[in-house]
Amino acid sequence: MTKERILDAAEKLFAQKGFDGASLREITAAASTNLASVNYHFGSKEDLIAAVLRRRMRPLNERRIALLAAAEAAHSGAPPPLTEILTAFYGPVVELIGRPECHFQPLLGRVFFEHGRAWECFREEILPVVERFLAALRKALPHLEPEILAWRFQFAGAVLGFTMAGPRFFPLPSSGGRLTTDAGEVTRRMVEFAAAGLRAPVHHRSFEPCTALSPLLS
């Protein structure tokens, strides 16, 4: 199917060069078709971007919700452990690493910095998921102020978004070369980091002693 080939090529090139950086010309060339086919099948470049995002996000988000519901059901009413909630959120994305034909992961980080159709589409797709997971987290962490929980879930999302762009600080000379890309391993590391972060004690107004740094904290 031409439509699928265009989506595949667009996903790959958008991931490599960004939404602005990849032209319809190179996308259609990579898909072994012509410029006009994009407008025939999708209408415009912006609509193509939205289609690329939606194709992956819809099943992804359904799986997230299903995993969360399964975790909740397994604990029959009691809130599931943070690790399970976070695994339901991260896991379906990290799984994509194992699919060589899928180049969606870097887009997941990029959309955060977009302002047009790409962001609107992503926001539409992700908002119900965020609401659903925030509700589960509120039950698991009832002592946390909603605003602090909201910040911390944003942080947890950041961990995912950046990790999916590839570990770009590394390899450093001092980190001894490559980092693992095993999906289960990566998920575990993100989950243990974010779970601890979500559970962190809340410091109101100050956590002394930060003597040398106090001017920073007003």
Added chain:
Amino acid sequence: MTKERILDAAEKLFAQKGFDGASLREITAAASTNLASVNYHFGSKEDLIAAVLRRRMRPLNERRIALLAAAEAAHSGAPPPLTEILTAFYGPVVELIGRPECHFQPLLGRVFFEHGRAWECFREEILPVVERFLAALRKALPHLEPEILAWRFQFAGAVLGFTMAGPRFFPLPSSGGRLTTDAGEVTRRMVEFAAAGLRAPVHHRSFEPCTALSPLLS
């Protein structure tokens, strides 16, 4: 100075529209000058991007190193607490929020997804800082395997990069509207999240029970 006006306009427009999305035409128009002045002062668009990044990153990174050194000195040899190390890393960036003429923060997230000169320049500037902070963290967390520490510091960087793009999941209906943008408050929340994440217990191979999710973890 024309050169400064170009840098200011470029920073603002790059932050709003991305490096590809902002054209030299609109940048020079915003800077009340002409196209040719960019090539006169900087050489090319890529060189302008590098100049925009370096102008902010150099003092920023010097301040990070100085704050870390001060924290280490204040503890006379003993490793400083994680909160101080992280405050030295985050603080100088978050401080920029208070400077309305500075639009550098979103760029800090964007560069992670770039592949050309922008990334090379960012990498050059950030690598010594990463090495320096990793060394400090190794002393503060000597039990952590270097590879796990490297991943976790990457996560800590992700928290910063995404937060500087603005809390884009929010405001959600359920989060009750706006989140604070107070610099000290934001720093504290990032620091407490990341400090807990860095200190998290390490789960090798599995953290049961994740019954409903076990297929995810291979």
Added chain:
DNA sequence: GTCTATAGGGGGATAGAC
């Protein structure tokens, strides 16, 4: 140092044949 003018290429969109 600053400008105008233009070269030269590449972009998205579309008309119209097949």
Added chain:
DNA sequence: GTCTATCCCCCTATAGAC
């Protein structure tokens, strides 16, 4: 559905006057 050809716009870079 698919293609070629083309329109028209905007891009970066540069030459050359002042």
